[in-house]
Amino acid sequence: MIRYTAARGSTLGTPHDAHQMGPSGVMPTAEPTLLPPELMAQLQRLELVTRKIFRGRMKGERRSKRKGQSVEFADFRSYVPGDDLRFLDWNMYARLDRLFLKLFLEEEDLHFHALIDASHSMGFGSPTKLHYAKQLAAALGFVGLIRADRVKIETLGLRQPARRPALRGRRSTWRMLEWLAQIELGEAVPLTTGVRNFCWRNPGKGIVVLITDLMHKEGYEPALRYLLAQSMDVYVVHVLCAEELDPKIQGDLQLIDCEDQDVAEITVSGPLLKRYQEALAALIQGARDFCAVRGATYLLAHNQIPIQDLVSRYLRQRGLVR
Amino acid sequence: MLPSFVNMLAWWQWSLLALVPPAIVALYFLKLKRTPLEVPSTYLWRKSIEDLHVNRLWQRLRQNILLLLQLLVLLLAMTALVRPGWRGTTLLGTRSIFLVDHSASMSATDVRPSRLEEAKRRVGELIEQSASGSEAMIISFADTAQVVQEFTDNRRLLRQRLQTIQPTARGTALLGALQLAAGLANPGRTATEAGDQQVADPLPATLYLFSDGNFPAVPDFALGNLTPVFIAIGRPDADNVAITAFMIRPSEAGPQRLQAFGQLANHGRTDREVTVELLMNDVLIDADQLRIQADGSRGVVFDLGEVPSGSLRLQINSTDPLVLDDVAQAGINTPRRGRVLLVTPGNAAVQSALATRHARELAVVETAGPDVLSNKQYQQESAAGRYDLVIYDQCRPAEMPQANTLLIGRLPPRANWHGDRPAKAVSGPQVIDTDRDHPVMQLVDLDGILIGASATLDPPQGSTVLIDSNLGKLAAIGPRGAFQDLVLAFEIVHTTAAGAVFNTNWPLGQLSFPTFFLNVLTHLGGGQGPAWGASVRPGDPIQLRSDVPADTLQVVTPRGAVESVPRDRNGSFSFRRTEELGIYRVQQEGAVTGRFAVNLLDGVESDIRTRRAATVQIGYIDVTGQGDWEPARLETWRFLLLSALGVLLVEWYIYCRRVTM
Numbered sequence: 001m002i003r004y005t006a007a008r009g010s011t012l013g014t015p016h017d018a019h020q021m022g023p024s025g026v027m028p029t030a031e032p033t034l035l036p037p038e039l040m041a042q043l044q045r046l047e048l049v050t051r052k053i054f055r056g057r058m059k060g061e062r063r064s065k066r067k068g069q070s071v072e073f074a075d076f077r078s079y080v081p082g083d084d085l086r087f088l089d090w091n092m093y094a095r096l097d098r099l100f101l102k103l104f105l106e107e108e109d110l111h112f113h114a115l116i117d118a119s120h121s122m123g124f125g126s127p128t129k130l131h132y133a134k135q136l137a138a139a140l141g142f143v144g145l146i147r148a149d150r151v152k153i154e155t156l157g158l159r160q161p162a163r164r165p166a167l168r169g170r171r172s173t174w175r176m177l178e179w180l181a182q183i184e185l186g187e188a189v190p191l192t193t194g195v196r197n198f199c200w201r202n203p204g205k206g207i208v209v210l211i212t213d214l215m216h217k218e219g220y221e222p223a224l225r226y227l228l229a230q231s232m233d234v235y236v237v238h239v240l241c242a243e244e245l246d247p248k249i250q251g252d253l254q255l256i257d258c259e260d261q262d263v264a265e266i267t268v269s270g271p272l273l274k275r276y277q278e279a280l281a282a283l284i285q286g287a288r289d290f291c292a293v294r295g296a297t298y299l300l301a302h303n304q305i306p307i308q309d310l311v312s313r314y315l316r317q318r319g320l321v322r
Numbered sequence: 323m324l325p326s327f328v329n330m331l332a333w334w335q336w337s338l339l340a341l342v343p344p345a346i347v348a349l350y351f352l353k354l355k356r357t358p359l360e361v362p363s364t365y366l367w368r369k370s371i372e373d374l375h376v377n378r379l380w381q382r383l384r385q386n387i388l389l390l391l392q393l394l395v396l397l398l399a400m401t402a403l404v405r406p407g408w409r410g411t412t413l414l415g416t417r418s419i420f421l422v423d424h425s426a427s428m429s430a431t432d433v434r435p436s437r438l439e440e441a442k443r444r445v446g447e448l449i450e451q452s453a454s455g456s457e458a459m460i461i462s463f464a465d466t467a468q469v470v471q472e473f474t475d476n477r478r479l480l481r482q483r484l485q486t487i488q489p490t491a492r493g494t495a496l497l498g499a500l501q502l503a504a505g506l507a508n509p510g511r512t513a514t515e516a517g518d519q520q521v522a523d524p525l526p527a528t529l530y531l532f533s534d535g536n537f538p539a540v541p542d543f544a545l546g547n548l549t550p551v552f553i554a555i556g557r558p559d560a561d562n563v564a565i566t567a568f569m570i571r572p573s574e575a576g577p578q579r580l581q582a583f584g585q586l587a588n589h590g591r592t593d594r595e596v597t598v599e600l601l602m603n604d605v606l607i608d609a610d611q612l613r614i615q616a617d618g619s620r621g622v623v624f625d626l627g628e629v630p631s632g633s634l635r636l637q638i639n640s641t642d643p644l645v646l647d648d649v650a651q652a653g654i655n656t657p658r659r660g661r662v663l664l665v666t667p668g669n670a671a672v673q674s675a676l677a678t679r680h681a682r683e684l685a686v687v688e689t690a691g692p693d694v695l696s697n698k699q700y701q702q703e704s705a706a707g708r709y710d711l712v713i714y715d716q717c718r719p720a721e722m723p724q725a726n727t728l729l730i731g732r733l734p735p736r737a738n739w740h741g742d743r744p745a746k747a748v749s750g751p752q753v754i755d756t757d758r759d760h761p762v763m764q765l766v767d768l769d770g771i772l773i774g775a776s777a778t779l780d781p782p783q784g785s786t787v788l789i790d791s792n793l794g795k796l797a798a799i800g801p802r803g804a805f806q807d808l809v810l811a812f813e814i815v816h817t818t819a820a821g822a823v824f825n826t827n828w829p830l831g832q833l834s835f836p837t838f839f840l841n842v843l844t845h846l847g848g849g850q851g852p853a854w855g856a857s858v859r860p861g862d863p864i865q866l867r868s869d870v871p872a873d874t875l876q877v878v879t880p881r882g883a884v885e886s887v888p889r890d891r892n893g894s895f896s897f898r899r900t901e902e903l904g905i906y907r908v909q910q911e912g913a914v915t916g917r918f919a920v921n922l923l924d925g926v927e928s929d930i931r932t933r934r935a936a937t938v939q940i941g942y943i944d945v946t947g948q949g950d951w952e953p954a955r956l957e958t959w960r961f962l963l964l965s966a967l968g969v970l971l972v973e974w975y976i977y978c979r980r981v982t983m
Contacts, residue, residue: 121362215363244362254356257364264364265356266371270979275370283366 033131034138034177039308043139046312046321047147048112050207050233075103110149111166111206113232114141115198116183118155120258121215123185125241125303132239132303133211134180139311140209143321146170152202153179156194156212157187188259191216195223199230207320209235213244214287217260221290234296235320238287241303247276328405328450339403343396350389391973398966402959407451417473417526418458419503419548420445423533423555424487425464425494426860426927430534432560432643438489441532441555448530449480459506460484463499464492465861473506491646491860491903493924494537500940503529504546531945534932539939552945556932561590562642563614564928568650568857568921570634573625580626584636584650588614589929597639600624602654603632631656633905633917647928651905653855653917660685660847661708663725666715667692667817671829672730675839684840685711685847692717707894710848710867716813726805726846731813731825739782739800739809746778751791751812761845762799762808763788766834774825776812804865804894806846855918858900864918866895866908875915880904 079088079099092100114137122130137153144151150166153176167176187194191212198208208227214220214236227234255264266272284300291298297318301310315321331339361367422445428438449458458480460470471483526547534556567585588594593615600608608624626634637649662685664676676687694700695717704712704723711726712719718732733739753768768789778794781787785800788808799808813825829835848867858864866875866887875895877885880902887895900906900920908916922928939945 124362213362215365217363217365241362244366249359252356254358255364255367256358256360258360258362262364262368264367264371266367272370276366279366279369 034135034180035142035173039139040142042308042312043143044146046143046316048110048140048144048149048207049319049322050110073102073104076100077103110144110147111202111204112140112144112149112151113198113202113206113208114151114153115195115208115210116153116155117191117194117210117212118157118183118185118187119189119216120185121213122239123258124243127303128185129213129239129241129303130183130185132301132307133237134183135307136211136237136239136301136310137209138177138180139307140315140320141167141176142173143311145172145176150206151176154198154201155183155187156191156198157189190218191220191223192218192226195226199226203230205230205232207233207235209237209320211237211239213239214283215244220287224290224294224296228294228296234291235315235318236287236291236296236298238284238298238300239303240300245280245302247273326407326451326453328407330403330405339400343393346389346392346396350386388973388977391969391976395966395969395973398962398969402962402966405450405957405959406962407957407959416453416456417528418448418452418456419506419527419529420448420458420460420484421467421496421499421503421529421531421533422460422462422470422484422487423464423494423531423537424462424490425536426489426491426646426922426924427494427534427536427644427930428555429489429491429646430556430560430562430643430930432557432930433555436489437534437555438487441553442484442487444553444555445484445530445532446481449477449484452477459503460487461499461502462487463494463496463502464490465495465498466492467499467502469502469506490901491920491922492901493859493927494533496531496533496537496940497540497543500529500540500543500545503527504543504548534930536926536929536932538926541939543940545940545943550940550943550945554932556930558932559591560643560930560932561588561592561594562644562647562928562930563588563590563594563596563638563640564644564647564925565636565638565650565921566619566647566923566925566928568636568652568923570626570652570654579628580654582624582626582634582636582652584622584624585619586612586614586622586638587619587925587928588616589931591616594640598622599637599639601635601637602626602629604635629654631914631917633919644928644930646903647922647924649903650921650923651903651919652857652921653905653907653919655855655916658848658916659683660710660843662687662711662713662843662847663704663709664689664713664715665692665694665717665719666713667717668822669715669730669815669817670822671814671824671835672713672715672839675829675836676843678836678840681836681840681843684843695719711843711846713842716815716817722802722805722807724805726807726848728808728810728842728846730810731816733777733779733809733811734802734807736782736802739779739807746794748776748778748791748793749774751776751778751793751796753789753791753796755790757786757788760786760788760799762838762841764841766838766841768828768834770827771832772827773812775816776825779809779811781809803891808842808846855905855916857919857921857923859924860901860903860920860922862900863896863898864900866897866916866918872910876909878907878909880906880920884909 076089076092077100079101083101087102087104089100089102092098116130116133116137118130122128122133125132141151141153145167148169150168151172152166191214195210202208208230210224210227212220216223224234224236250268252267253265255266256262257264288298288300290296297320299314299318301314305314311321422438422441424438428436428441430437433440445460452458455475457473457475458471459473460480460483461467462470470487471480474480526549529545529548529550531550531552532555533552535552535554564587565584566587567583569583570580571583573579573581582600584598586596586598593613595611595613598610598612599606607626610622610624612620612622614620631654634652634654635649636651640648642648662676664672664687666672666689673689675681676685681687690700701721703709704719704725705721707724709723709725711728712723713728713730714732715730716732718729718735720735722734722736727734751773753771753773756763756766756768758764758766773791773796776791776793776796778791779787779796779798781795781798781800785798787795787798789795789797794811796811797809799806801807814829815822816825817823824830856864866877873889875887877887877897879885879899885897885899887897890896897906903920903922906918906920907914908918
């Protein structure tokens with residue numbers, strides 16, 4: 001059997017090339033590949049942005065809807081017995097003879113979730129789409145870590161070992177990378193199921209970046225609906241490789257789906273390739289429209305775009321980082 | 323004009339070809355062996371295929387258009403194989419006779435590869451396009467005609483037999499071929515040789531004459547129901563320089579010294595300068611440069627001196643289309659003296675005449691008395707051809723020998739020479755005429771000759787009277803098979819018991835007497851001078867002689883083949899297979915005893931300018947040559963094959979478009 005990538009020659013990577021993690025999990029060479037020092041230097045100037053005021057769990061660097069103990073005044077409210085007397089506004093009491101409590105905006109941390117699709121189809125391309133996804137997750141996670149946000153990177157599959165705790169702080173960078181290095185191909189979980197499980201595990205608010213190729217035959221819409229229902233700030237990064245964007249194949253072929261072994265017999269012809277491009281364009285445009293209508297952000301990522309460009313240009317344009 | 327077809331394949335080849343279309347269709351129905359390829363997802367591909375399935379009918383047509391085009395290519399190729407064509411105005415009749423000239427001039431290469439091959443090609447084309455059921459016959463002719471193939475409708479056989487016609491170096495005689503063709507086409511005439519069973523079939527036929535027209539008119543011939551068509555082969559402006567004569571003769575300086583005479587003719591419209599070379603045993607011994615005017619001829623003489631035996635070759639360096647006449651050859655034989663037996667009771671005059679120096683060079687003369695005639699050894703030797711000439715003086719044999727004879731004063735013992743009955747005895751005849759043209763009588767002057775008693779002759783038919791007198795014929799020479807008998811009716815010397823008495827004053831002081839005997843020795847004595855072998859035209863028979871009694875001679879042809887020639891009833895050796903040009907060697911018991919040459923030396927054949935515009939007169943009909951005549955059939959197979967190629971290109975284009983777009 002010929003792999004799709006093999007049709008383009010040996011220069012292109014396969015799921016098991018040098019970019020792929022070994023079965024043991026950690027490959028020391030993976031760390032600089034995922035997050036080179038120069039990229040880290042660029043990323044240090046960035047921070048994650050959310051368009052929604054949200055509740056964090058710990059005090060962080062972000063204003064929260066919650067009123068708490070910060071220096072930023074928010075509002076007054078009437079005193080009820082039991083309130084902390086330290087926050088009474090005595091000046092108001094003197095003027096109006098009524099007890100008012102000063103409320104301050106609580107500064108909280110941001111919950112950042114990167115949800116990686118590690119199905120078999122992500123093993124194509126050079127670099128593989130999975131590797132690209134991990135690079136993107138690493139870059140965004142690093143940005144979150146250095147801004148003291150809660151960073152949590154997960155895959156859709158249930159096969160993961162114990163759920164990883166949320167990471168926080170610059171010191172956790174290496175743990176994050178180590179965790180990313182353990183992610184392997186081969187999760188045969190439908191997108192919807194994976195996203196639903198994720199939502200159950202993470203009921204809170206925050207930013208979720210779903211990194212996938214959307215090549216799921218049951219459709220991406222139910223999965224995105226689950227995410228959107230979380231009232232999270234949803235980003236969908238649609239990763240495609242060159243073989244999918246512009247297939248260079250010819251002849252009479254028996255196409256085998258790498259995930260469900262479905263077989264499609266085709267005779268490559270001009271009209272067929274045209275139809276394919278039309279179907280691909282329809283998929284991309286459909287996902288983009290679906291996201292736009294529902295307040296999510298869609299980004300098509302070609303695996304040949306350097307990751308720093310993707311983060312510092314395309315994601316900045318879409319408001320995920322600044 | 324109706325389309326016609328010429329089947330190019332045998333039935334089994336058609337059977338094989340008929341299997342190809344089902345094979346192509348079957349290949350299309352077979353499941354394609356597809357290359358498996360793993361892809362991230364078949365999701366988008368499935369959607370694409372489903373979109374295409376919406377236009378299923380159109381898609382199926384697209385799938386099958388390659389099949390249709392391939393079948394179309396095959397159909398065009400198969401149609402080309404039956405050679406469809408449209409006949410023009412020169413329809414073949416149902417019966418055709420092809421006369422193919424294969425004389426020497428048809429070997430000219432002014433049309434490539436040669437005129438004969440061109441003629442065969444055109445005959446082949448006519449055979450190809452003849453309607454099925456029509457019959458054709460092939461006759462080849464040079465100076466004689468022969469049926470190559472009798473009437474048949476088997477085209478393959480006709481084509482095969484056509485290829486057996488080989489070029490010859492012979493001359494051209496159309497009459498024999500016309501007689502042969504007419505005998506086969508006209509009722510009431512006699513065909514020769516093989517075609518007799520066809521004589522009764524009196525159908526008209528078209529007579530196609532493929533020739534360059536180098537033959538004389540045939541005025542005394544009626545074509546009957548033959549319709550002649552003359553197809554001129556060759557170019558009317560073909561120039562040719564030829565050797566038209568080549569002879570070796572003794573020089574005036576002496577009989578041992580030879581001279582070579584050659585004649586060259588320029589059959590062209592421009593003056594030509596040629597180099598003539600004379601080679602002795604392939605070694606150049608002399609050469610000359612000659613300028614020959616257009617349509618003129620020049621002679622050339624080479625003094626050879628004394629030459630050894632071998633072969634002489636005269637050749638010209640010329641780049642004309644006909645090479646057969648650029649070379650002439652002659653054999654030089656070792657001198658041979660004839661053997662002569664003189665049977666006489668005693669005749670000093672004749673003996674003296676045979677004893678001159680020149681006569682001794684020509685012949686060895688043995689003398690015997692009349693009693694030798696009853697000798698058994700003489701009888702055996704004369705019957706075996708030991709002698710070239712036997713002179714019977716005042717006597718005659720009971721049986722004529724296997725030799726030329728000269729009888730003096732007696733008649734031969736044959737009934738047509740009147741046997742023992744002297745026709746009429748005369749006395750004192752006056753010579754009134756001699757045949758000076760005959761070689762025996764050349765330079766023989768009989769003025770003032772007195773003759774006593776004589777007989778008069780009544781020679782048999784075919785004889786030549788040499789001496790005529792007021793009282794009757796005194797000398798005559800007549801044929802006897804391969805030999806000749808010369809009879810002198812009067813005695814030179816009359817021998818009686820008392821002694822010898824002159825019957826004539828001819829030997830006395832007359833130079834003509836030894837001259838006469840020298841002529842006899844030269845002409846009848848069988849001797850060959852220093853000496854040039856005979857030269858014959860290709861195909862002509864030649865009589866060979868043997869010095870010793872032998873039953874067979876061997877003749878080595880120019881190509882080295884050895885032919886055995888048996889002695890015939892007349893005691894001579896007749897050799898007929900003189901087709902090749904060149905020197906033939908005669909061998910006896912391994913030793914070369916003589917040479918003779920076969921040369922073209924034919925001015926008519928060497929004039930190779932085709933008479934295209936002129937007419938060939940056959941009987942009362944002038945047949946105009948059709949030089950540019952070509953079969954008028956419009957062949958369409960080339961167009962069909964080109965169309966098939968075009969369809970193939972379209973098919974390839976569509977295939978590539980489907981694959982790459």
